[in-house]
Amino acid sequence: MQGYSYVIQRRVYLFTTYFLLLLGATVMILPFLWMISTAVKPANEVLIMPPKWIPSHFEWSNFVKAWNAAPFGRYFLNSFFIAIATTVSEVVTTIFAAYAFAKMDFFGKKPLFLAFLGTMMIPGEMLLVPNFILMTRLHWIDTYYALIIPWITSVFGIFLLRQFFMTIPDDLWDAARIDGCGRLRFLWRIMVPLSRPGITSVALFKFIGSWNAFLWVLIMTNNPNMRTVPVGLSFFRSDVGTDYELLMSASFMAMLPILILFFVAQKQFIQGIARSGLK
């Protein structure tokens, strides 16, 4: 009898859990569905209230129009190149820095780490003008240097990985040292494989951030050949209205790589966030 009521309780619990998850998922996915449906709508069905989820006919030409409105081929190439370059370099630099902050003792470690964290408190918009002047003096305007070099590391990434590295016991280092392992070898052969979820998170955050970066790219470039996908997306909005159907078909194309990346790395990504103590 008791077992029976336990089964009922368990079922109610599971039902409630899945129901809440489903509710959350529905709320999250609605904007995506609206985007996909708007991407194939004729222009006069975009803003109908209540929304028309299934268009009266599918306007596939929206994709062609959006693609031809700006040099999107070039933009995608640039976006990929910049995102991959900044992601790879950030992963390398943050691994070294996080290891030093987590596992090594050196003079001024604490104040230096605090200073690092302090830089996170300055809003990026405030730094825009000084950074622009710096890039101008370096003659980096309209070059890949301006779009990549300032972004090859990130304090947030260092902080996230440091938290990860700190959970790995020091006994491993002691054992490795007895076996004649040096610091570098230990870092790459032991720490890095153990911290894969954290490193994946850092890489994903960076890739998405770089892929979505708008203002920096716009300010640092004048040549259309140097620009990226988000700059192309801004082309469909104006101060008096927005071409939603074109904006949404272009956004859909722009989002595909990120979606694919997320599905491929989803497991690592969730683990990386859950295990680093960050919510």
Add this chain to the structure above:
Amino acid sequence: MFVAILSLLVFGAVVTGAADQVEITFWHAMSSGHQPTLQALADEFMQAHPDIKVTLVYQGHYGDLSQKLLSAVAAGTPPVMAQMYEDWTMKFIEADALVPLGPSISQDVIDDIPQSFIDSNTYVVNGEKVLMTLPFNKSAMVLFYNTDLVKNPPKTWDELLQTAKDLTVDSDGDGTPDQYGFGIRPYTEFFINFFHQAGGKILNDDMTKCLINSPEGIQAMEYLLNLKQYSLYQTSYLSGPFGNGKVAMYIGSSAGTPYVAKASEGKHGWMTAALPAGPKNGDGIIQGTNIGVFQLGTTQAQRDAAIEFAKFLISKEATLQWAEETGYLPIRKSVVASDEWKEFITQHPEAEASGQMALAGFVYPHHPNMYNIRQSIATAFEQVMLGKATPKEALDAAAQEIDTEYLGE
């Protein structure tokens, strides 16, 4: 691998120009709808001037463009010419970054431009009034109305209120109208338009005191509060609900015409009309940017070429083409009166009202803090519309804030 891609991209990005050409860059914020026309005008100009190469650079929306221009002026590397709003222009004048364009423009051209456009491009520099920039993509406020519902567009405030009342319908009786006679979006220019038509002035002549809480201000605010009973009130664009037939009329920028056309297509007829006149006048506020030429970081040859291009953009032929293809205003009186324009509005009757409003326009006073002053007024307008303050309370508070925060020396 990276090196290979990088070198490929860098080589791809190299653009070589002919040695004897002067190259000028023009930074603008004209997105997908209007850029092709701007490019066509630049191409026409380059055909007539083979020694000049005009490079148009899209720099995002107005907010992005302003940030980019301010950064570039601070770094000493602005473009040769750019679109600019009046309050940014004042900052550039302060930095001594602009070439005054007035001396290059003949008097008969200046006389052919509506006075309000000349006013908005004239600045006090070293105690003298100087025409610094030239009007370019100007838009006026017009009344959009659904022709299936409105036979005769209202000509006065009273008629507007009555028509809005008649067209507000609650067909299912749930207390919320299913169709509104009018639409209100709470932005500064909308209120200022009514305020001006009531005879109000935002600032006194020497710009030391804000007059927004004058009897005219309260009259305009009370009228709008009355009108709100028959209006859909929302912060987003009204072209959507107008297209869906939820709103029968609204007042908006003529530059929004293509969006109204798109939203209404296949649903109902629509048209534009001159604004319903207030107690004192029927003027409408003129919005949109002007063209400025930079002396900072440019050569004399570039400045001369840029002035030549600016003169071309305000020429009769160019302004006619620009107005016909984009929905912005023709900025020459002779163009509004020309046979070509009349021919065009027989084909496109919706453009007639903006031509009329171009001749009855007014502009904001030039004050370096105009952006913040506009924000204060918008806040007051919104508070009244949401019933959080009476017209007098909200306007008094706004006037006091503007006096102490933005007009003090």
